[in-house]
Every structure is written in C-alpha cells, then in structure tokens.
Amino acid sequence: MSIKDRLLAxxxxxxxxxxxxxxxxxxxxxxxxxxxxxxMLAFRQQMxxxxxxxxxxxxxxxxxxxxxxxxxxxxxxVHRSRWANRHEDSYSDGAFQELREAIxxxxxxxxxxxxxxxxxxxxxxxxGNRRHHACLVDNLPVLAQIDxxxxxxxxxxxxxxxxxxxxxxSAWEQGRSYQMALDxxxxxxxxAMASDVGVSQAHVSRSIAAxxxxxxxxxxxxxxxxxxxxxxxxxxxxxxxxxxxxxxxLRQAKEVTERTPKKVFAALMDDGPREAEAxxxxxxxxxxxxxxxxxxxTKVVCKKTVLTEEQQQKLAELVDDFIQAxxxxxxTA
Numbered sequence: 001m002s003i004k005d006r007l008l009a010x011x012x013x014x015x016x017x018x019x020x021x022x023x024x025x026x027x028x029x030x031x032x033x034x035x036x037x038x039x040m041l042a043f044r045q046q047m048x049x050x051x052x053x054x055x056x057x058x059x060x061x062x063x064x065x066x067x068x069x070x071x072x073x074x075x076x077x078v079h080r081s082r083w084a085n086r087h088e089d090s091y092s093d094g095a096f097q098e099l100r101e102a103i104x105x106x107x108x109x110x111x112x113x114x115x116x117x118x119x120x121x122x123x124x125x126x127x128g129n130r131r132h133h134a135c136l137v138d139n140l141p142v143l144a145q146i147d148x149x150x151x152x153x154x155x156x157x158x159x160x161x162x163x164x165x166x167x168x169x170s171a172w173e174q175g176r177s178y179q180m181a182l183d184x185x186x187x188x189x190x191x192a193m194a195s196d197v198g199v200s201q202a203h204v205s206r207s208i209a210a211x212x213x214x215x216x217x218x219x220x221x222x223x224x225x226x227x228x229x230x231x232x233x234x235x236x237x238x239x240x241x242x243x244x245x246x247x248x249x250l251r252q253a254k255e256v257t258e259r260t261p262k263k264v265f266a267a268l269m270d271d272g273p274r275e276a277e278a279x280x281x282x283x284x285x286x287x288x289x290x291x292x293x294x295x296x297x298t299k300v301v302c303k304k305t306v307l308t309e310e311q312q313q314k315l316a317e318l319v320d321d322f323i324q325a326x327x328x329x330x331x332t333a
Contacts, residue, residue, distance in 0.1 A: 068148075070112050072141040077122045078115055078132055082184075083156050085169045085177035086129040089223040091137075100134040109135060112143045114158065116150045126155050127162040153186050153196075160197050171232060172224035175211025178204055206232050214239050216246075220253040220268060226261035234269060 090096060103109050113128025125132055126147065135142040150158075160177075163169055169177070178193065187193035190208070194201040210232045217239055218224050227235070238249065253267040290301045300319060307315065 068145050070143065070145045073123065073144045075132055075136040075142040078125055078142060079122060080129065081124050081155060083159065083177055083180055084129055085163060085173045089225050090130065091133050096130055099130055103131065103134045103140065104138055108140045109143050112145045114145045114147060116147050116155065126150065127159045156181050156186055157197060170225035170227065171207055171210035171229045172227050175207035179208050179211055209236055216250060220250055221261060221264050222259050228261065231265055238268060
C-alpha cells in the first residue's frame with residue numbers, strides 16, 4: 001500500500017466539508033461560555049434584553065389605555081336609541097341632502113358615529129343619527145366608535161352635547177327627548193336634568209311645553225320641526241282658547257298659501273295680513289251707540305236708551321261674544 005493510501009485510510013473523512021447548516025451551531029457552541037460564572041452572566045444578559053422588550057411593549061400598550069375601538073359596521077345592525085332626538089323630517093331637509101352627498105363622495109362617513117353594543121350582538125346609536133341614516137339609505141358602511149361601558153344616563157348626555165355642537169334639534173324634538181328621559185326615570189326632575197345636561201331649567205321646561213302642544217296645533221305646521229322656541233308660550237296660550245275660536249285659527253293657518261313657518265304662526269295668532277273682506281250692505285248709522293277708548297278700556301255707550309236688566313244682560317253677552325270672536329280672549333274685569 002502506498003503512503004498516500006495509508007494516509008487516506010487513517011484520516012477518514014476529515015477532508016469532507018460540513019453542511020452549511022451545521023456551521024452556525026458549531027460556532028455558537030464554540031462561543032458559548034464554558035464556565036459556570038460565564039453561563040450565569042450570559043443568562044442574566046438575556047433576561048435583561050427580554051425585560052427591555054417587555055417594557056417597550058407595555059409602553060406602546062399604555063398609549064391605547066382607555067381608547068375605544070373604531071370600526072366599520074353594517075348600518076342595518078345599528079338602531080336608533082329610544083331617546084333619539086331627531087324627527088324623521090330631519091332626514092328630508094336641504095342640510096341633510098348636503099350631508100348625504102358629502103358622505104357618498106367619501107364612500108362612508110369620515111367622522112365616526114358612536115354606538116354601544118346590545119345583548120343581541122347588534123348596536124344602539126348614541127349619537128350621529130343623520131350620519132348613520134345617510135349611510136343606511138345609500139347602503140354604505142358606517143364608521144363607528146364602540147363604547148361598551150356606557151350607562152343610559154351617559155348615553156343621553158353624550159347625545160345631547162354632541163347634537164348641540166352640530167345641528168341643534170328643534171324645540172319639539174328636544175322636548176320629546178327630554179320628556180322620554182324623565183318618563184324613563186333617568187332624572188327625578190327637570191331641575192336635576194338641566195343641571196347634568198348643562199342647560200337652563202327654563203330651556204327644559206319650554207322644550208317639554210313644545211312637545212306637549214295639542215296635535216291639532218302641531219299639525220297646523222308642515223313639520224313639528226317648524227315650531228320655534230320663541231313661539232311656544234303663545235302657542236300654549238292659543239291651545240286654551242274656546243274650541244270655536246281655535247278652529248277658526250286653525251282654518252286660517254291651513255289656508256296659508258306660502259307655507260313658511262312664520263306665516264303659519266302669524267295666521268294662528270291672527271296677526272298676519274288679511275285679505276280685504278267683501279263689502280257689506282250699507283247700514284244706516286242711528287247715532288244711538290258710541291264707542292270710545294280710554295287707556296286700556298273700551299266703552300260702549302247707548303245714547304237715549306234705557307235698557308231693562310234682561311236687555312242689559314243680552315247686550316253684555318253680545319259684546320262678550322264679539323270680543324272673544326275678534327280677539328280670542330275673554331274681557332278682563
């Protein structure tokens with residue numbers, strides 16, 4: 001056997017290259033600490049690095065502490081709250097149509113609405129009724145902030161504040177919402193509600209008075225949303241007129257051709273411009289009756305006439321009926 005053959009036999013596969021996958025492991029084994037203290041130091045270094053990573057992740061999580069998830073929902077899964085303060089007519093005015101076009105142009109609302117989960121897996125609307133409705137009618141996903149911890153009272157207060165910062169509800173809408181909240185026991189009184197919501201007690205009272213108006217008066221307007229806060233006191237007084245007088249006022253309002261809220265209100269209050277009445281047949285003035293005004297009093301004097309008690313009573317009734325028909329109020333003593 002040659003020297004070359006003997007050397008090959010003794011060296012075996014020492015000249016065969018190792019797989020590349022084995023090299024890193026070999027280097028790691030070679031670089032690993034060989035002594036006990038060295039291994040402890042290496043383990044401590046690893047623990048410090050892991051702790052640093054954990055602290056970094058905790059810091060990132062703290063940025064989202066208390067944050068509420070925002071996601072796109074099917075608008076059909078979102079339902080109006082029972083305290084919603086928007087009448088259906090709010091979805092047909094020009095302002096809503098402009099909002100709807102803006103939302104269509106962005107394929108959904110950019111400013112999120114707010115909802116809270118229901119037990120059935122769907123959602124109750126907190127605020128954003130008009131944005132939600134725009135997405136609903138155009139079958140667009142609605143961007144919603146989800147609050148799982150909201151109480152009924154919190155829901156109502158957030159709805160109130162958000163709506164006042166956008167498009168104020170009408171007097172009638174506001175009154176309906178306040179009355180329903182009181183009926184549900186969210187607050188024991190108007191004063192308590194006003195204090196928490198951040199409005200005056202007079203505002204709450206007037207809003208509820210608008211909602212409490214008789215349906216015949218509300219229906220005299222083209223929409224309940226036409227009723228304005230400054231009119232509520234007068235309309236409440238109007239509702240107390242005798243049925244015959246009130247019916248005449250309602251007839252006048254119905255005949256208004258230019259249906260602006262102000263013109264309808266003027267017709268109800270009987271202080272709008274009137275059409276010229278047809279001339280009546282000429283009547284001879286006998287001069288027996290004269291009428292004069294002194295301060296706040298109007299005097300009717302029957303000249304050269306002595307009336308019996310029965311005739312006096314009948315005359316008083318005639319004048320009383322005349323004043324009620326013309327002024328809508330009973331004469332004061």
